[in-house]
Amino acid sequence: MREMQEWVAASGPDVPGPRRIVALDSPARVLLAAASRALRGEDCADLGYQPMLARFPGTPESVRRSAVARAGGRAALPVRQVGQVDAEWVARWMVDHYPPGQYPGVVLGSPSGAAVHLATALGMPWLPAGFEVAVQWPQGAVDNLAGSLAYGAQVAERLLAANPGVRVRQVHDPAARGVLAGSTVSLVLRWRQLPEAYRHFLGERLAPGAPVLLMRDVRTWPVVDQGQGHAFQLGSPGSGLTSADFRILSEPLDQVLRVAGGDPQRWEPPAPLGPQGYAEHGIEPGFEQSLLDWAREADSSLHRVLFAEPEALSAATADVYRGWLRAAGKTGDRCVVECGRLLDPWQVVRAGLVPYWCENATSRRVAGAEWWLAGSDPFSSVDVLPEPPGMRSPALAGLPQWLAVASFGRRRRALDRVAARGYPVTSVPTRHATEVLRAQPYDLPAPAPLDVQDALTGLRASGTAHGLLVC
Known part of the structure; x- marks a missing residue:
């Protein structure tokens, strides 16, 4: 400094x-x-x-x-x-x-x-x-x-x-x-x-x-x-x-x-x-x-770690998190789908959530989250944080597609209302993700840091099918 x-x-x-x-x-x-x-x-x-x-x-x-x-x-x-x-x-x-x-x-x-x-x-x-x-x-x-x-x-x-x-x-x-x-x-x-x-x-x-x-x-x-x-x-x-x-x-x-x-x-x-x-x-x-x-x-x-699409790394990382949480005695059954700059890694760990990150709000990136959730063991809750890009485009996911992502939660299906209000041209600061995730129940203590070999093994096991290469 x-x-x-x-x-x-x-x-x-x-x-x-x-x-x-x-x-x-x-x-x-x-x-x-x-x-x-x-x-x-x-x-x-x-x-x-x-x-x-x-x-x-x-x-x-x-x-x-x-x-x-x-x-x-x-x-x-x-x-x-x-x-x-x-x-x-x-x-x-x-x-x-x-x-x-x-x-x-x-x-x-x-x-x-x-x-x-x-x-x-x-x-x-x-x-x-x-x-x-x-x-x-x-x-x-x-x-x-x-x-x-x-x-x-x-x-x-x-x-x-x-x-x-x-x-x-x-x-x-x-x-x-x-x-x-x-x-x-x-x-x-x-x-x-x-x-x-x-x-x-x-x-x-x-x-x-x-x-x-x-x-x-x-x-x-x-x-x-x-x-x-x-x-x-x-x-x-x-x-x-x-x-x-x-x-x-x-x-x-x-x-x-x-x-x-x-x-x-x-x-x-x-x-x-x-x-x-x-x-x-x-x-x-x-x-x-x-x-x-x-x-x-x-x-x-x-x-x-090479990825031909960002959702390949997102899916594999989410699977690694789930295994990491379960190995620490936690359920790993609560998921948060973040988007773009609406993320908070520390609050995710504090709450014991499984994070899936969408690069942006385009339909293709959101479809990646849908496919991953459809192929995963069910989650008890799915919270979705769509980042409004501030402009209209035919390539963007509409709110129905975001709602479809949230619908994979068995008990809780939450699409953030603040981000959804006025989407896709509303204004939502990065700290809004923190405000939403702070409302999640605490799941402390946090697990011990993930072992790098366990992470690489998990990335290989989950990511290969998605086109992820670990070498």
């Missing part, structure tokens, strides 16, 4: 701190906050995060759209500060989230609420393999693909000049970011190798021989490689649409563009879109290799 305070004190008005650099809307930011609090034995009651798209509820749609675009621009990084971004300082800020002491291992990799829950059960920190930056795009437009690509290339050039140790993935996705795709450009910075702050953290804060778990999202998507470390991605797996929808201007994308204030007739994807590559939350090969090299030098074991 001392190093962070010194860095903040040294920062001037044109030197952005990590809190300004890491995008407010990025999943890794909230997951890191939740993971570090859980490791300190704290809940997420102080996290007032609200998705940018969900702000200004109740106003006319055209007015709200303009207000959200302006708010997103103000929260984004000004172009003049892009050259001052330091990815190493961001890494230091991330590891400084964790309190002093030694840990029995660490979980790194792609952003996933399931990975955070697993890290909490193991008593380990969770760290991302990259971070997202939103940069102001004056005079931008949701439907201006050529302008987005050209502007993003200029921004990426400045970022890479100051940070040769990262690659930049630009993602233009109005289906996931709505009107924000026209007021900002979204850039995911992925470390090419372990940043020095991570290397120091592993060397100084892990117990000798402590295991390392690398969680890899291996979803693919068409990528336009611009060279020099910058790649452009049109759409994303998290949008709920397919890559073909973005190429041919499908009916779902047409609806999305109109909701975001764009003109479908101006939608002209770059040609060619490029071959399939790992999507924005993939991991750079050099990062994995440097982690493997570190593990060999430290005489530690590196375990890689």
Whole structure:
């Protein structure tokens, strides 16, 4: 913490701190906050995060759209500060989230609420393999693909000049970011190798021989490689649409563009879109290799967990939790289905719940929860926390689908009313998950930390059928 305070004190008005650099809307930011609090034995009651798209509820749609675009621009990084971004300082800020002491291992990799829950059960920190930056795009437009690509290339050039140790993935996705795709450009910075702050953290804060778990999202998507470390991605797996929808201007994308204030007739994807590559939350090969090299030098074991869909890791982690709770003499018969940034790992452990995490509120991700519940031993209660994304999209799950998830509870079937009221454009802060989970009965004491070998065995046993690979 001392190093962070010194860095903040040294920062001037044109030197952005990590809190300004890491995008407010990025999943890794909230997951890191939740993971570090859980490791300190704290809940997420102080996290007032609200998705940018969900702000200004109740106003006319055209007015709200303009207000959200302006708010997103103000929260984004000004172009003049892009050259001052330091990815190493961001890494230091991330590891400084964790309190002093030694840990029995660490979980790194792609952003996933399931990975955070697993890290909490193991008593380990969770760290991302990259971070997202939103940069102001004056005079931008949701439907201006050529302008987005050209502007993003200029921004990426400045970022890479100051940070040769990262690659930049630009993602233009109005289906996931709505009107924000026209007021900002979204850039995911992925470390090419372990940043020095991570290397120091592993060397100084892990117990000798402590295991390392690398969680890899291996979803693919068409990528336009611009060279020099910058790649452009049109759409994303998290949008709920397919890559073909973005190429041919499908009916779902047409609806999305109109909701975001764009003109479908101006939608002209770059040609060619490029071959399939790992999507924005993939991991750079050099990062994995440097982690493997570190593990060999430290005489530690590196375990890689690869998932082709986020629900594969969510289902396997939920099954591991159930076995962990039952081995500790608890029922493991109460389930909570979380969504996006509505999660609280510490309250889940405190209440003895089985957590299933949906990446977002798209129909495909929610269907994953339905399939898992349908194939699981029945739960006595199922509580559902849908995160309203703040925009309307044909790819989103409707309330009937969320109710179907809750219906798997034998005795208690609860769809959170606050989140459901005004869904999908209502505004619900992250701490609302804490408020809901605090109302669950206590089931203390918490089990002893999950053994890493038991976790890996459980992930293999449950995840193989879902396409999860543990190696």
